Amino acid sequence: MRLLVAGGDRVDAGKTTFSTGLLAYADAVGFKPxxxxxxxxxxxxxxxxxxxxxxxxxxxxxxxxxxxxxxxxxxxxxxxxxxxxxxxxxxxxxxxxxxxxxxxxxxxxxxxxxxxxxxxxxxxxxxxxxxxxxxxxxxSLPAFNDVMRDLHADALSSVAGSVRECERVVVESYGDVAVPLADVAFDAVAVVDPGRARVYDGDRYLKARSVVGGTAREGRLEETTGDVLEHCDPQATVSLPALASDDRADPEAVADAYELAYDALVSIALA
Structure with a gap:
């Protein structure tokens, strides 16, 4: 089971807190490429x-x-x-x-x-x-692009292989980027904003991403979650309660607080 956590808000969507609780809930291995x-x-x-x-x-x-x-x-x-x-x-x-x-x-x-x-x-x-x-x-940017085409691409290819080998995995994206890894299929996707999680079927989300043209940022073409979600409807939208700092630091406490969202995500992944 491969789960993707992406952010709908570029600043601080709560992706990492959501992901750590999901790791505890699903007994999974986390990645942030x-x-x-x-x-x-x-x-x-x-x-x-x-x-x-x-x-x-x-x-x-x-x-x-x-x-x-x-x-x-x-x-x-x-x-x-x-x-x-x-x-x-x-x-x-x-x-x-x-x-x-x-x-x-x-x-x-x-x-x-x-x-x-x-x-x-x-x-x-x-x-x-x-x-x-x-x-x-x-x-220069051309020199940096040459390095990224080789060294950075090798690193991402290697971690993508590790993700595919895991039985249960949670991949967290960065910023508002829709998908942080190429050539990895996800069973379900959670797009997290402060106060809510929207849950998507993985295949539908990735198909929506494939029709969106990337935006040139930081030397790469990247698809944002906002652009992808214009072509994809959520299977469920679940409210997320605000958490105190001590609870946010405790994956088990997050797992308890966000249980309804995790239930919806895993149900869609296993459907």
Whole structure:
């Protein structure tokens, strides 16, 4: 059973809280193929990882901790991007005017590789604690696209294979991107917004995605959930109660609170 959790709200839809509870409910393994954090806004999370000579975010850490198997954040999140705020007026190397791409951690078959933006202000702690001496350095979008076509594509292909091999799996998307992995079939999809979850048949959702043209963002063509949902009706819409911070941090508590949504999602997956 493969379940996808996507966000209807790009800012903070509640995808990770929903996903951790679903992992506890379904006794599944979680994946977040792409993720990122900001050196300024997510500084505590950045420091905790870099202090250990690693780079991952709190979402991947929460998913790994809630998974049925013992997995590392890097294994379930092969692509992690570090950003920092930008005060420039241009769109930046990958089309984000308000923030600057600093570096990527790309994990393929358990080995971490790094890709660094040549013009970025790389934090001294990253240079000191991450193995950046052997990193690939990119100074233009064409050069970065070449790297992504090879290295990033290999990482996503590898994690897609891991997803297909799992008996029960929950894949969390990022931002408002409709599908974070190509060539993976999903049995059911939950699109999460604050206060509700809309549940879709996996085949219908992926067919709707196939007719939507991608939007050029951050060096990629991506289909947003909003565009996909214009071509796909939900099988169910379930209200999600607001949770206190302690409950949001406890996958079992989330599983209890969101049980009706999970029942609907799994029922559609098994239909």
């Amino acid at each position: 792409r993720a990122g954090n900001d050196y300024w806004f997510d500084h505590d999370d950045y420091e905790r990882a870099v202090d250990d000579g690693r780079l991952y975010g709190k979402d991947a850490k929460r998913l790994a901790a809630a998974s049925a198997s013992d997995v590392a954040p890097e294994a379930i999140n092969p692509l992690h991007r570090l950003w920092r705020p930008s005060h420039g007026t241009g769109s930046g190397l990958v089309g984000a005017g308000h923030r600057e791409f600093v570096l990527d951690r790309v994990t393929v078959d358990g080995a971490d590789e790094y890709v660094v933006h040549a013009d970025a202000d790389v934090p001294p702690s990253a240079r000191e604690r991450l193995p950046l001496a052997d990193a690939t350095v990119v100074d």
